[in-house]
Amino acid sequence: MVSVDLSVVNVGLPRIAAGLGFSAVDLTWVIHAYALTFGGLLLLGGKIADRYGLKRVLLLGLAVFALASLAGGFAQEPCHLVAARAVQGIGAATLAPAALALLTATFPSGKARVKAFGVWSAMNAGGGVLGVLIGGVLTEYAGWRWVMFVSVPMAVGALLLAGRGVADDLHTGRSGRPDVLGAVLATVGMILLVFGIVRTDEHSWTSPVTLTSLPVAVALLAAFVYIERTTTRDALIRLGLFANRSVAGANAYNLIFGATMASAFYFVSLYIQRVLGASPAMTGIQLLPLALGVIVGSVLATKLGYRVARRTLMVAGALIAAVGFAWFGLISADGSFVTDVIGPSIVTGVGFGLCLGPVVSTATVGVASHETGTASGLLSSSRQVGASVGLAVLGTAAQHRTGQSATLEALNDGYALGMIIGAVLWVVAALIALTVLPRPSTAALAR
Numbered sequence: 001m002v003s004v005d006l007s008v009v010n011v012g013l014p015r016i017a018a019g020l021g022f023s024a025v026d027l028t029w030v031i032h033a034y035a036l037t038f039g040g041l042l043l044l045g046g047k048i049a050d051r052y053g054l055k056r057v058l059l060l061g062l063a064v065f066a067l068a069s070l071a072g073g074f075a076q077e078p079c080h081l082v083a084a085r086a087v088q089g090i091g092a093a094t095l096a097p098a099a100l101a102l103l104t105a106t107f108p109s110g111k112a113r114v115k116a117f118g119v120w121s122a123m124n125a126g127g128g129v130l131g132v133l134i135g136g137v138l139t140e141y142a143g144w145r146w147v148m149f150v151s152v153p154m155a156v157g158a159l160l161l162a163g164r165g166v167a168d169d170l171h172t173g174r175s176g177r178p179d180v181l182g183a184v185l186a187t188v189g190m191i192l193l194v195f196g197i198v199r200t201d202e203h204s205w206t207s208p209v210t211l212t213s214l215p216v217a218v219a220l221l222a223a224f225v226y227i228e229r230t231t232t233r234d235a236l237i238r239l240g241l242f243a244n245r246s247v248a249g250a251n252a253y254n255l256i257f258g259a260t261m262a263s264a265f266y267f268v269s270l271y272i273q274r275v276l277g278a279s280p281a282m283t284g285i286q287l288l289p290l291a292l293g294v295i296v297g298s299v300l301a302t303k304l305g306y307r308v309a310r311r312t313l314m315v316a317g318a319l320i321a322a323v324g325f326a327w328f329g330l331i332s333a334d335g336s337f338v339t340d341v342i343g344p345s346i347v348t349g350v351g352f353g354l355c356l357g358p359v360v361s362t363a364t365v366g367v368a369s370h371e372t373g374t375a376s377g378l379l380s381s382s383r384q385v386g387a388s389v390g391l392a393v394l395g396t397a398a399q400h401r402t403g404q405s406a407t408l409e410a411l412n413d414g415y416a417l418g419m420i421i422g423a424v425l426w427v428v429a430a431l432i433a434l435t436v437l438p439r440p441s442t443a444a445l446a447r
Contacts, residue, residue, distance in 0.1 A: 003127025005131070006035070007291075008132075008150065009147055010031070010132065010269045011136040011269055011280050016081070019144055032191075034085040035089065035388035036089065036187065036194060036384070037088075037090050039190065043182075043186065044183035046376055047377070049097050059159060061094030062095055065095065066091075069088060071084045073145045073149040075145075097374075100360070104376065118301065118305065121298040122298045128294055132290075133288060136283050136284020140279055179236035182235065183236055185220050189220030191217075192216055192217035194388050238374070246365040247366075251379060251382040253355075253429050255383070255386035256432075257352070258382065258383035258385070260321065264328075268341065275412050275415070286341060289346050289349065293345060293346045294353040295353060297317065297352060297355075297356070298353035298354075305358065313358040314362070315433045318427070318433060319427075322430070325420070325423035326419075326420065326423040329416050329419045329423060351426070395418065397421060398417055
């Protein structure tokens with residue numbers, strides 16, 4: 001469900017803009033509002049899950065998600081939809097770390113853990129597939145509002161399943177007050193950072209808007225780090241976690257994963273609709289090779305995970321994804337789905353899927369049981385922050401390349417540049433896996 005809502009709105013963005021009157025710049029906040037509150041509050045969600053019970057927090061997050069989805073479907077103004085997406089992000093930030101921590105607690109080691117994380121990865125990929133497919137179909141045949149309504153029955157179904165199927169005692173029961181101030185500083189800082197980057201589309205880098213928002217964002221994020229370093233009790237995150245090379249490396253890698261995955265679905269969706277001229281429903285279908293490639297890669301990683309170290313899979317996945325992005329960089333204005341989309345989509349998707357399970361499993365290696373929720377929240381946070389900041393940076397670069405021209409050639413050149421930058425980022429991710437993560441002899445997958 002969380003994965004669906006990361007991708008379901010992409011195909012429907014043009015119709016959403018027309019229906020509610022979004023400007024071209026403001027439309028991206030339909031994505032950013034969800035990703036930033038999700039990523040910014042995940043650490044708080046992980047801490048709450050550690051302290052108040054994983055099942056209880058999971059159920060609360062599902063309820064919030066359902067109500068926000070319902071409200072978003074009835075939005076009458078752009079601000080209504082952006083607000084609903086932000087609340088969806090709050091619900092996701094509450095339930096996601098609790099769900100992942102439940103998985104870690106239930107399958108602490110062995111082949112069962114490898115299989116469990118493989119299933120988790122497949123569900124993430126399956127959500128991406130479902131999101132792009134139903135996003136296009138619902139937008140064209142039922143209206144864009146149904147891309148919000150569709151999450152309501154999913155959340156209700158998950159509530160019923162979790163209520164009956166999740167054990168009540170999988171929690172640490174720790175006392176203390178959550179670090180709300182740290183969460184607010186991190187979230188607002190990230191929002192201002194993305195706002196400053198995105199607004200360079202209308203305001204130059206030397207404009208008062210940019211020169212105000214970016215320094216304030218940096219100051220808030222610096223204040224967040226200072227508070228976390230000096231708070232001896234109830235910090236949002238213990239910075240000492242980053243002394244664990246598996247935690248540090250997995251999260252750095254994951255930032256790039258989030259940045260490139262969000263950008264891939266965004267650019268490819270726009271290329272198919274605006275350059276190739278496909279309808280929303282056809283766009284959803286033509287995005288399936290990218291999403292299905294993630295599932296194939298996830299299944300392959302699960303099978304290889306019994307014999308191959310996590311670090312090796314992460315390096316291989318990064319390099320395969322880099323090849324796919326570089327291939328996407330060759331798209332042309334007079335191209336087609338067969339010549340310009342299907343091949344790089346499959347390669348990129350397989351690269352994504354190959355590293356998805358290993359990076360999730362790596363992020364909690366060597367973490368104490370009472371911090372698994374926090375570590376899980378940190379991993380999910382890094383992906384969402386990476387998605388929002390990465391999309392802002394790559395999208396802005398693409399828009400600057402496109403300029404004010406609305407020709408197919410100009411749009412194509414912008415999207416191609418965004419994908420080429422993504423290829424470079426994946427090479428960086430491979431280097432992170434090689435140099436930061438422990439060697440396979442000390443970090444092999446549990447057998």
